[in-house]
Amino acid sequence: xxxxxxxxxxxxxxxxxxxxxxxxxxxxxxxxxxxxxxxxxxxxxxxxxxxxxxxxxxxxxxxxxxxxxxxxxxxxxxxxxxxxxxxxxxxxxxxxxxxxxxxxxxxxxxxxxxxxxxxxxxxxxxxxxxxxxxxxxxxxxxxxxxx
Amino acid sequence: xxxxxxxxxxxxxxxxxxxxxxxxxxxxxxxxxxxxxxxxxxxxxxxxxxxxxxxxxxxxxxxxxxxxxxxxxxxxxxxxxxxxxxxxxxxxxxxxxxxxxxxxxxxxxxxxxxxxxxxxxxxxxxxxxxxxxxxxxxxxxxxxxxxxxxxxxxxxxxxxxxxxxxxxxxxxxxxxxxxxxxxxxxxxxxxxxxxxxxxxxxxxxxxxxxxxxxxxxxxxxxxxxxxxxxxxxxxxxxxxxxxxxxx
Numbered sequence: 001x002x003x004x005x006x007x008x009x010x011x012x013x014x015x016x017x018x019x020x021x022x023x024x025x026x027x028x029x030x031x032x033x034x035x036x037x038x039x040x041x042x043x044x045x046x047x048x049x050x051x052x053x054x055x056x057x058x059x060x061x062x063x064x065x066x067x068x069x070x071x072x073x074x075x076x077x078x079x080x081x082x083x084x085x086x087x088x089x090x091x092x093x094x095x096x097x098x099x100x101x102x103x104x105x106x107x108x109x110x111x112x113x114x115x116x117x118x119x120x121x122x123x124x125x126x127x128x129x130x131x132x133x134x135x136x137x138x139x140x141x142x143x144x145x146x147x
Numbered sequence: 148x149x150x151x152x153x154x155x156x157x158x159x160x161x162x163x164x165x166x167x168x169x170x171x172x173x174x175x176x177x178x179x180x181x182x183x184x185x186x187x188x189x190x191x192x193x194x195x196x197x198x199x200x201x202x203x204x205x206x207x208x209x210x211x212x213x214x215x216x217x218x219x220x221x222x223x224x225x226x227x228x229x230x231x232x233x234x235x236x237x238x239x240x241x242x243x244x245x246x247x248x249x250x251x252x253x254x255x256x257x258x259x260x261x262x263x264x265x266x267x268x269x270x271x272x273x274x275x276x277x278x279x280x281x282x283x284x285x286x287x288x289x290x291x292x293x294x295x296x297x298x299x300x301x302x303x304x305x306x307x308x309x310x311x312x313x314x315x316x317x318x319x320x321x322x323x324x325x326x327x328x329x330x331x332x333x334x335x336x337x338x339x340x341x342x343x344x345x346x347x348x349x350x351x352x353x354x355x356x357x358x359x360x361x362x363x364x365x366x367x368x369x370x371x372x373x374x375x376x377x378x379x380x381x382x383x384x385x386x387x388x389x390x391x392x393x394x
Contacts, residue, residue, distance in 0.1 A: 018162060018246055018252075019162040020162065020244035020245055020246055020252050021160045021162075021165075021167060021168045021244060021245040022244060023241070023242050023243050023244050023245075023313065024168075024238075024241055024242075025241055025242065025310045026215060026218050026219075026220075026241040026242075026304065026305075026310075027218055027238075028217070028218025028219065029218075029307075032218065032219075034357065034360060035307070035357075038307065038355045038357070042353075102354060102356060102369070102373075105367060105369070105370040105373070106354075106369075106370060106373035106374060106376075106377070107374070107377075108374050108377045108378060108381075109289045109290075109329055109374065110289070111381075
């Protein structure tokens with residue numbers, strides 16, 4: 001029967017930590033479809049930042065009086081603003097759909113004795129709330145609720 | 148009997164000779180039912196014995212044979228070769244230092260695992276004569292999915308946060324910690340949640356969901372990370388209202 005192995009039998013020939021090649025990021029990332037979607041998701045942050053500044057500008061105009069408000073509203077018919085609003089709408093829909101897709105599985109398995117409803121039901125509830133809130137805002141903006 | 152031939156562009160690195168990684172191309176006969184690992188083993192056995200790679204079970208259980216196949220982290224024993232073109236690029240897992248050829252350094256990964264205390268913590272151990280800790284099927288179901296992880300590290304290779312913040316605890320370690328937090332036999336959630344609330348842990352996750360996309364065992368680490376975020380906040384709030392030892 002063979003004897004016990006030497007305690008240093010598996011030690012590297014040169015003592016010390018093994019020299020390694022540095023970690024590399026996946027070369028395919030920028031072109032990978034999933035990474036493109038994720039990058040696009042990150043880029044929507046810029047749209048929201050600009051949208052925030054635009055809201056501040058509108059609120060500021062409101063505080064400056066009727067003339068400033070009318071001028072600001074008139075400037076909104078500029079094709080640049082119309083295009084920006086379309087981009088904003090698409091961004092909100094894109095982020096909303098992505099968020100709704102990922103939200104159900106992020107729910108805690110239970111809170112005390114309560115368990116979350118099935119994922120499909122959470123999804124239906126989210127879309128219903130989204131449609132409901134959108135309808136409410138449209139009604140307010142169209143003057144249907146407050147005159 | 149071979150069906151056709153394919154080219155394999157494989158990353159090579161010899162720490163005793165190479166300054167940096169290089170690639171070597173092999174053209175070999177392949178069979179239509181081969182997995183990617185079969186081709187790498189063929190190269191190792193028949194063409195170039197110096198090629199180093201890890202593998203063991205060949206049935207997607209041991210988690211040893213994870214590599215980048217055409218830029219995507221894959222378990223090579225589970226990935227059909229037929230789904231790739233005439234040229235296949237094989238690299239070591241991304242985001243890990245390379246020890247040699249396709250073998251990556253796992254020390255950092257193992258340290259991250261240990262930091263989440265992946266064992267059952269009890270305030271007081273039950274005496275053996277009191278029997279085993281019992282669990283209902285419902286209680287088992289709460290964490291079973293997260294216990295299916297085989298530590299293949301594909302999720303670390305896919306994670307954009309790991310790529311940019313190497314100190315990030317990462318999907319598999321968080322999923323494992325969460326698995327024990329969800330275990331009805333465990334009483335160590337407060338300790339692990341303290342780890343989870345630290346720098347570079349659950350709140351560093353930007354929910355790219357890449358970890359779940361590449362997971363070969365459908366563990367869904369992204370779900371675990373985001374559930375762990377909620378639990379860490381609840382635990383922090385509870386501590387604020389009811390400090391430990393004063394309830």
